[in-house]
Amino acid sequence: MRSLLPCLVLSTLVACSSGPVDKPSRRTLANGAVEVNHSSLANTPGLQLSEELRIGVAGSGSDSADDPFIFGDIRDLEVGLDGTIYVLDYQAAQIRMFDSTGEFIGLLADKGEGPGELGRTNGIRLDSDGFLWVNDHGNRRVTLFDSEGAIVREMPWRARGYGYSWRGMGHGGRYWYFSSGELDPAEFDKRGVVESTSETYLTSLGETEEEDVSVYLGSNTGSYLRFPRGTTGIPFSGGGGSYLDPGGHVWMAASAEYKLVRMDLEADTTLMITASVDPAPVSDSERTMAIENYESMMERMGQLDIDWSIIPSHKPMIGGITGTAEGGVWVRRDTDTGPVFDIFAGDGTYGGTADAGALGAFSGVEPVIRGDRIWGKAMDRDGTPVVIRARLMPADR
Numbered sequence: 001m002r003s004l005l006p007c008l009v010l011s012t013l014v015a016c017s018s019g020p021v022d023k024p025s026r027r028t029l030a031n032g033a034v035e036v037n038h039s040s041l042a043n044t045p046g047l048q049l050s051e052e053l054r055i056g057v058a059g060s061g062s063d064s065a066d067d068p069f070i071f072g073d074i075r076d077l078e079v080g081l082d083g084t085i086y087v088l089d090y091q092a093a094q095i096r097m098f099d100s101t102g103e104f105i106g107l108l109a110d111k112g113e114g115p116g117e118l119g120r121t122n123g124i125r126l127d128s129d130g131f132l133w134v135n136d137h138g139n140r141r142v143t144l145f146d147s148e149g150a151i152v153r154e155m156p157w158r159a160r161g162y163g164y165s166w167r168g169m170g171h172g173g174r175y176w177y178f179s180s181g182e183l184d185p186a187e188f189d190k191r192g193v194v195e196s197t198s199e200t201y202l203t204s205l206g207e208t209e210e211e212d213v214s215v216y217l218g219s220n221t222g223s224y225l226r227f228p229r230g231t232t233g234i235p236f237s238g239g240g241g242s243y244l245d246p247g248g249h250v251w252m253a254a255s256a257e258y259k260l261v262r263m264d265l266e267a268d269t270t271l272m273i274t275a276s277v278d279p280a281p282v283s284d285s286e287r288t289m290a291i292e293n294y295e296s297m298m299e300r301m302g303q304l305d306i307d308w309s310i311i312p313s314h315k316p317m318i319g320g321i322t323g324t325a326e327g328g329v330w331v332r333r334d335t336d337t338g339p340v341f342d343i344f345a346g347d348g349t350y351g352g353t354a355d356a357g358a359l360g361a362f363s364g365v366e367p368v369i370r371g372d373r374i375w376g377k378a379m380d381r382d383g384t385p386v387v388i389r390a391r392l393m394p395a396d397r
Contacts, residue, residue, distance in 0.1 A: 024350065031269065036348030038275040045340050047354035049374060049390035055085065055102045056386030068096050068104040074377045074385040075165050076124045078132065079368045080147060085375065086124055086132065087387055093118040095134065097149075098387075108132070108149050113139060116151045123166020128246045133170035142175050142205075158205055158212070164364045169244040171265070175205040178242055179214070190226060192304055193234070197221040200242075202250060202267065215267045217252065223310070225294075228302030235290035236282050239316020243366065245323035253331070255316035260329060260344070273329075273348045279314040280334040287311055324369040332356065343392075354392055 024038045057069045072091030079085055083100030086108060093111035095118070098104055109118050119138020126132055132145045137157055144152040155175065168177030180200045201214045224233050239255030249270075250263040262271040291308055298304060319332040319339065327346030332339060339360030343351035358378040359367060363385075367376030372392040380386050 024348065026348070029269075029272075033269040033271060034348065035272040035274070038273070038350055041275050041277055041342055041350065042353040044337075045353045045355040046395055047343075047352050047392050048395045049341075049354055049357045049359060050393045051358070051388055051390045052373075053102050053389040054386055055087070055098055055388075056380065056384060068107075071385045071387075074363075074365060074387065075122050076365055077368065077375060077377065077387060078124050078126045079370065079375050080126065081130065082147075084147075085387065085389075086126075088121060088124050090120070090122060093121065093138075095121075095124060108145060109134065109143075115154065116143060116145070122164065123168065125166070125169050126246065127170035131170060133168075133175065135166040135168060144170070155205070155207065158209060165366070167242065167244065167366070169246055171244075171246060171248050176244055176265070177203055177205075178217075178244070179203045191228065192226065192306070193223055193310055194226045194231075195221065195223045202244075202265065204265075215265070217250070217263075217267055225304065225306070227298065227304055230301045232294075232297065232301075235294070235311050236286075236315050237312055239319050241318065241321045243321050243323045243329070245327070247327055249323065249327065251321055251323055251329055253318045253321045255318055258317045258333075260318075260321065260331065262329075271346075271348055273344055275342075275350075277317060277333065279317055280336055281314050282312065322366050322369060326371070330367075330369055330374075332360065355395060357390070358388060359390065 024036050027035050029035055055069065056071050071087065071089050073089060074087060075090040076088040077086060084105070085098040085100070087096045087098065089096065095108040096104065097106055097108050109116055111118055113119065117139070118134070119136050121134060121136040121138065123135040124132055130147050131152060134143045134145065135157070136143060140157045141154050142157050143154050146152050166177065168175060170176070178200060180198045197219055199219045200217045202217055203212065203214045205212050222238065224231055240253045242253070243251040245251070248265050250265065250267070252261045252263070253259065258275045258277050260273040261269055263269050290311060294306070315334045317333070319334055321332070322330050324330065328351075329344050331342040331344070333342055339356040341354045341356050343354065345351060359374065359376040361379065363377040363379070365377040367374050373389060375387065375389045378386055378388045
């Protein structure tokens with residue numbers, strides 16, 4: 001019965017989608033990959049995410065290590081097949097476990113330097129065998145836990161850098177992650193708007209450095225702001241995204257166009273999804289708020305004389321992507337009425353568009369999606385991070 005769930009969910013979603021939806025065209029490319037083109041997607045969300053569970057309460061982040069329901073800085077989350085919810089709190093350096101009803105079970109790992117303890121940990125990921133991979137750049141190691149919380153293995157962390165949240169995975173007993181590097185380091189001392197071309201690789205770490213493998217995925221040219229004390233992106237630019245799923249698939253998304261590419265671990269394309277959508281405009285209020293936020297940021301990062309015409313008039317076609325447990329992908333997209341998720345099955349079939357609700361705001365943490373349910377990080381009204389579980393339902397009429 002479990003194998004039928006994706007089909008049942010998708011058939012329900014298509015029936016509930018709102019707005020004209022085309023019959024996609026399909027063709028097989030020379031390398032055997034399948035290209036699926038959708039000439040249109042639903043203009044109005046026919047689906048919504050109905051909140052079923054919320055974990056987290058308002059409180060001071062400084063107390064997050066003492067009360068399991070107060071989170072200081074959620075950097076990642078995972079969900080076991082038995083419904084156990086794993087939440088990584090970066091500030092408290094803890095991995096907390098909750099059952100499917102939201103009751104606190106206990107700590108999988110706590111702060112420290114000993115075996116299985118956490119330093120600065122920015123990512124957790126369950127693999128297809130049920131092992132939880134924990135990326136701890138503070139203690140410079142990757143630790144594997146089984147479903148009972150026992151340490152299965154520890155391996156050295158040799159990645160050259162790290163981001164807000166780890167975007168890797170464990171697959172085939174190896175640690176996989178995206179790595180990149182700028183091709184024009186001569187511009188390093190430049191301040192202001194910097195145009196840079198970077199190369200992206202899929203890197204796998206073995207037991208020793210000699211066993212490491214990197215596969216070239218492509219290059220990208222973009223611009224960002226370099227302050228005297230740090231760098232940041234340009235408001236409403238960027239977008240797109242990448243995702244590694246435990247099944248061994250690599251998803252990449254463009255931002256200037258609506259295009260998704262799925263590859264295997266050798267960077268061979270197996271599926272391409274394209275669609276025609278209208279980009280959402282950047283409103284005057286959004287532009288003003290972005291400028292105010294960056295002016296506040298300059299108090300910490302140093303002053304720059306910025307020509308704010310660099311802010312684009314429209315938002316990226318794709319705001320982010322997340323793979324599903326069944327091999328499909330959800331695409332976050334901005335519209336005139338707010339953020340939505342476009343839903344695709346593993347063969348490129350369009351399953352409908354959902355109002356993203358509280359999970360639509362960018363949180364830096366990839367949600368977990370299984371069947372018609374999604375678990376993700378959101379912010380409470382007082383700015384406290386919480387975990388939400390929601391279910392796909394027909395939109396209210």
